[in-house]
Structures are given as C-alpha cells and as structure tokens.
Amino acid sequence: MPIKAKLLGYVFLGGVLGTMLRTLIFEAMFSLTVNPTAELIALFVVNLSGAFFLGLTARYPYFQSEMCRNLWGVGFAGSFTTMSALTFWIQYQSLGVETVAMLAAGFGLYWFGFETGRKAAKRQR
Amino acid sequence: MMDWFLGFVLICLAGGVGSVIRALLTRLDGWLPYGLFIANSLAAGIVGWLVLTPELGVHNYAIVTVGLAGGLSTFSTAMKASFDFYHRGRLVQSALTMVGNLFIPLGAMMLATTLP
Numbered sequence: 730m731p732i733k734a735k736l737l738g739y740v741f742l743g744g745v746l747g748t749m750l751r752t753l754i755f756e757a758m759f760s761l762t763v764n765p766t767a768e769l770i771a772l773f774v775v776n777l778s779g780a781f782f783l784g785l786t787a788r789y790p791y792f793q794s795e796m797c798r799n800l801w802g803v804g805f806a807g808s809f810t811t812m813s814a815l816t817f818w819i820q821y822q823s824l825g826v827e828t829v830a831m832l833a834a835g836f837g838l839y840w841f842g843f844e845t846g847r848k849a850a851k852r853q854r
Numbered sequence: 855m856m857d858w859f860l861g862f863v864l865i866c867l868a869g870g871v872g873s874v875i876r877a878l879l880t881r882l883d884g885w886l887p888y889g890l891f892i893a894n895s896l897a898a899g900i901v902g903w904l905v906l907t908p909e910l911g912v913h914n915y916a917i918v919t920v921g922l923a924g925g926l927s928t929f930s931t932a933m934k935a936s937f938d939f940y941h942r943g944r945l946v947q948s949a950l951t952m953v954g955n956l957f958i959p960l961g962a963m964m965l966a967t968t969l970p
Contacts, residue, residue, distance in 0.1 A: 737874050737877065737878075740870075740873050740874050740877045741870040741871070741873060741874050742870065743870075743873065744869050744870035744871070744872060744873025744874065744925045745866045745867060745869055745870035745873075746866075747869065747873070747925070748865060748866045748868070748869020748870065748872075748873075748920075748921055748924055748925050749862075749866045749869070751869075751924060752862065752865055752866070752869075752920055752921075752924075755920075775929075776929040776930070779929065779930040780929065780930045780933045782930070783930040783931070783933070783934055784933075784934070784937070787934070799877075803873070803876075803877050803931075804870075804873050804877075806928075806930045806931075807873055807876060807877075807925075807928040807930060807931050808869045808870070808872065808873045808876075808924065808925040808928070809930070810928055810929035810930040810931075811924045811927055811928070811929060812894045812897065812898070812927035812928055812929045812932060812955065812959060813894070813897040813898050813900075813901045813919070813923040813924060813926070813927035813959070814901075814924065814927075815929060816894075816898040816901070816927075816956075816959045816960050816963050817898075817901055817902075817905075817963070819956075819960055820902070820960065820963050820964065820967075824960075828956070832952060832956065835929060835930075835932075835933045836933050836936060836937060836940075836952070838933075839930070839933040839934060839937050840937055843937065
C-alpha cells in the first residue's frame, strides 16, 4: 500500500521537532557535565521518555488520527529517540549494565505509556 | 551565533529527512521488523563510517550524524516492535527484535569502521 505524501509531510515535521528537542537536550547535558557521563545521561533521558511517549500515542485517544500518529508517533517520538547514539556508545565505551538497563527500562516505560493511554481511552468511552 | 543557528536548523531538517526514510523503510515488515533493522543499521553504519572521515568538518559531521542518522535510527520504535510481539504472546520474536536491534546495528557500525 503506497504511503500518502501528506502523511510523510507529518512524519517530516515530527522528525524535525523530535531532532530539535533531542539536540537541545544533548547540548544542555554537555553544558552541565562532562563527556561521557553527559552523553549517557542524555541518552537515558531521550530514549526512556521517548519510549513512554510512543507507548502513550499507541492508545491515547488524542493520538488516534492518522495525522497525530504520524506526526507525534512515527515522526516526533521516532526521531527524538536514537539507536545510533546508543550503538556508538556501546562501540566506543562498553556494552555494560547501563545498556541492558536502558533496554529493560525502555520496554517497561513503553508498556507503562501503552497502559496509561489505554486507561485514558477506557475512561473516555 | 549565526553559524550555530544555521547548523542547528540543518540538523533538524536532516532529522526530518531521516524520519521520512525510516518511515518508508519500516514498512518492510515480516516475521521480524526487517525494515527497522535496516534503518537502525544504516544509521549506525553512517555514524561508524563518518567518525573516521575527519575531512568532512565538524558542522557537516553533526548534520549527518546527529540529524540524519539520529532521525533515521530509533530506540522507541524498537521498543514498540518488541512490545507488540510480547503483547501477542510471541516471546521469541519479541526477544529477537530486542537483541537484533542492539547487535545488528553494532555489527554494521563495526563493519563501517573497517571501510577504506
């Protein structure tokens, strides 16, 4: 099924906003503390909050339109979080407990967001 | 200041482009989210390759790695894909999605760093 150009436009817009916020959070962390601690903290902040937010968009009533799902889910939450920076971290720092903790917490927070959205949808019915 | 602002705007626009490419790639779905593996691996490969290309310059490096590769790769969608399998009782696919999203991009990055 071909994807509509208009929906890709929403994905693009969400991607711009997500990248903007992620970049600002990384810049703020680098100004507060030194690398590599700053990078790790920033990674935790963006990836975990982004996972929760994407979970929320899966069921929360406001995000159920195609426009909102593509803008806030695929575009914003997708580009706000980053796997390439995590891979870079593993390659040049370590594959340690922090990576496993991030994956476990990311899964759990996505689940929490999903359930929060589902409860909100139930309340609205 | 102007240079920083222009660089920031270009990073954000590159992130938008990366997101669109990711949205198109993630449509390649099957027993496992192959499109997602490709998107994350491509982003990791780009970062791995560019880190050894100093002639690119700091600004261009940031635009491509923070912007394009950052928008192309995604942690949250990997969690979503893994959770969706788990939610349907497909535990093997859920675990493979999680592990695959960690190690396939890592392999791509290692491979990219060996490129001339």
